Amino acid sequence: MKESVIKEKNVKIPLYVTVYETLTQWLKEGKYKPGDKLPGENVLSEQLQVSRGTLRQAMLLLQEDGLIINHQGKGNIVLSNQDVSKNGLEKVGNPIVDFSIEPVDRVETTIGFQPATQKHQQVLKLRPSSVVAVIDITYYSGSTPAGFAMIYMPHEILDQSNVNLEDTNTVYQFYTKLLASNGIYGDSKLRMGQARERLANILEIEEGSPILILEEVLYSEYDTPVLSQKLFFGPEQHELSIRRKNDRMKSE
Amino acid sequence: MKESVIKEKNVKIPLYVTVYETLTQWLKEGKYKPGDKLPGENVLSEQLQVSRGTLRQAMLLLQEDGLIINHQGKGNIVLSNQDVSKNGLEKVGNPIVDFSIEPVDRVETTIGFQPATQKHQQVLKLRPSSVVAVIDITYYSGSTPAGFAMIYMPHEILDQSNVNLEDTNTVYQFYTKLLASNGIYGDSKLRMGQARERLANILEIEEGSPILILEEVLYSEYDTPVLSQKLFFGPEQHELSIRRKNDRMKSE
DNA sequence: TCGTATTTGTACGTATGTATT
DNA sequence: AAATACATACGTACAAATACG
Numbered sequence: 004m005k006e007s008v009i010k011e012k013n014v015k016i017p018l019y020v021t022v023y024e025t026l027t028q029w030l031k032e033g034k035y036k037p038g039d040k041l042p043g044e045n046v047l048s049e050q051l052q053v054s055r056g057t058l059r060q061a062m063l064l065l066q067e068d069g070l071i072i073n074h075q076g077k078g079n080i081v082l083s084n085q086d087v088s089k090n091g092l093e094k095v096g097n098p099i100v101d102f103s104i105e106p107v108d109r110v111e112t113t114i115g116f117q118p119a120t121q122k123h124q125q126v127l128k129l130r131p132s133s134v135v136a137v138i139d140i141t142y143y144s145g146s147t148p149a150g151f152a153m154i155y156m157p158h159e160i161l162d163q164s165n166v167n168l169e170d171t172n173t174v175y176q177f178y179t180k181l182l183a184s185n186g187i188y189g190d191s192k193l194r195m196g197q198a199r200e201r202l203a204n205i206l207e208i209e210e211g212s213p214i215l216i217l218e219e220v221l222y223s224e225y226d227t228p229v230l231s232q233k234l235f236f237g238p239e240q241h242e243l244s245i246r247r248k249n250d251r252m253k254s255e
Numbered sequence: 256m257k258e259s260v261i262k263e264k265n266v267k268i269p270l271y272v273t274v275y276e277t278l279t280q281w282l283k284e285g286k287y288k289p290g291d292k293l294p295g296e297n298v299l300s301e302q303l304q305v306s307r308g309t310l311r312q313a314m315l316l317l318q319e320d321g322l323i324i325n326h327q328g329k330g331n332i333v334l335s336n337q338d339v340s341k342n343g344l345e346k347v348g349n350p351i352v353d354f355s356i357e358p359v360d361r362v363e364t365t366i367g368f369q370p371a372t373q374k375h376q377q378v379l380k381l382r383p384s385s386v387v388a389v390i391d392i393t394y395y396s397g398s399t400p401a402g403f404a405m406i407y408m409p410h411e412i413l414d415q416s417n418v419n420l421e422d423t424n425t426v427y428q429f430y431t432k433l434l435a436s437n438g439i440y441g442d443s444k445l446r447m448g449q450a451r452e453r454l455a456n457i458l459e460i461e462e463g464s465p466i467l468i469l470e471e472v473l474y475s476e477y478d479t480p481v482l483s484q485k486l487f488f489g490p491e492q493h494e495l496s497i498r499r500k501n502d503r504m505k506s507e
Numbered sequence: 508t509c510g511t512a513t514t515t516g517t518a519c520g521t522a523t524g525t526a527t528t
Numbered sequence: 529a530a531a532t533a534c535a536t537a538c539g540t541a542c543a544a545a546t547a548c549g
């Protein structure tokens with residue numbers, strides 16, 4: 004099988020996902036409104052012609068989306084009727100675009116290649132002979148630079164995906180798709196810093212201006228490093244949303 | 256039953272949690288090392304004398320902790336042997352303390368009361384006659400202020416919990432406990448801003464210095480507002496960790 | 508390259524426990 | 529106290545992905 008980072012769409016959709024989509028649709032249509040109690044699980048599973056277990060798997064997904072909340076003895080209560088999951092920072096995405104106050108309407112992408120430094124070999128788990136692609140992206144809101152990204156990616160990942168490296172637009176599309184892919188994850192660090200000369204030039208701000216910096220290594224679903232990147236947010240131009248949540252239960 | 260925001264500990268522990276703890280222990284002891292494949296689910300469930308379903312529930316918890324990863328056909332692979340879940344910003348916690356580069360070793364807490372403003376009535380879902388507690392906390396690393404928090408909490412929440420309001424230390428303890436409670440959640444906004452006069456004084460920095468601001472309303476497991484707060488991070492003193500992750504699957 | 512065995516994923520059914528109404 | 533509703537736990541069967549000879 005072709006082992007690629009981006010999964011092709013699965014033709015086979017599990018039943019519980021179908022049920023989840025049906026219920027989501029019901030909520031969107033207003034069949035049940037926020038504050039309402041859904042019918043009992045036994046009733047619902049009968050209506051939908053699935054076992055209660057399958058229904059409960061769907062319910063779990065609805066809970067993850069923050070659409071419902073359930074309590075033993077009480078029932079499943081509708082919290083919201085719309086997909087509130089405007090992906091926050093806790094999801095992998097493109098935060099410079101997602102959280103820009105003024106919409107980002109243009110990007111400039113450049114791509115180059117260099118031998119993997121020792122640091123790259125470490126974080127991206129590469130052999131010394133490897134080549135990494137260096138992708139720089141500048142984001143603009145109108146004529147104002149909104150942010151800048153430095154991305155390091157193993158060459159083979161681009162290679163496997165038949166990306167036309169001449170066309171920087173395609174490269175950006177690929178990067179965006181990568182960020183949206185299923186199961187991708189990473190541990191990120193966020194901090195304030197100061198714009199040095201090069202960055203100050205790119206963002207058209209004064210040297211020494213405070214900026215927000217996000218640094219991370221992203222891994223695929225299969226735990227293989229996909230890219231390492233450093234994102235710089237222009238000052239006063241972003242508001243980052245985060246969904247914070249403590250687990251219910253586990254041990255205690 | 257006594258309806259309090261902080262849940263008393265449950266005496267009854269589900270079997271799958273016990274299994275989860277057993278497996279966690281095994282990994283910690285090094286019975287299986289990172290990279291190893293765990294025995295098949297049928298074998299394991301037999302060994303542990305539980306059904307495969309129960310074992311799989313435990314496996315789910317292990318996955319959430321990032322301890323294992325599983326793949327259909329392959330098996331359950333150990334990723335790490337230790338509890339890497341040093342709670343990131345995606346969990347509710349006390350970020351000023353958790354992410355301070357220099358450890359926070361002292362806090363100053365003050366508490367006061369005021370009638371709920373219209374905004375408080377809205378976000379905390381209070382009646383006009385309600386009273387809110389205003390808790391201000393200054394965090395210090397040694398003699399340097401590391402951050403400042405402004406917290407608004409419905410009076411009744413403190414009231415229900417029999418906190419001694421004279422003892423500011425106890426108040427702080429209560430706040431900390433609240434943040435760590437199960438099921439608490441909120442949507443937070445993070446942005447850069449400038450320290451105005453009062454804040455500049457508190458943090459002992461120049462007026463206009465750039466600071467990080469986190470603003471949020473927290474809700475209990477039962478979807479009732481618990482508090483609204485605004486956190487200010489001293490400049491250059493924090494590095495925020497976040498675990499970012501895209502769901503595996505769901506629709507597509 | 509092709510089956511076949513292994514391993515996890517999905518789906519069903521049933522029974523009982525526990526919290527809430 | 530009884531009824532309702534979700535939580536846990538067991539068992540079974542088959543599907544789908546992977547590994548291996």
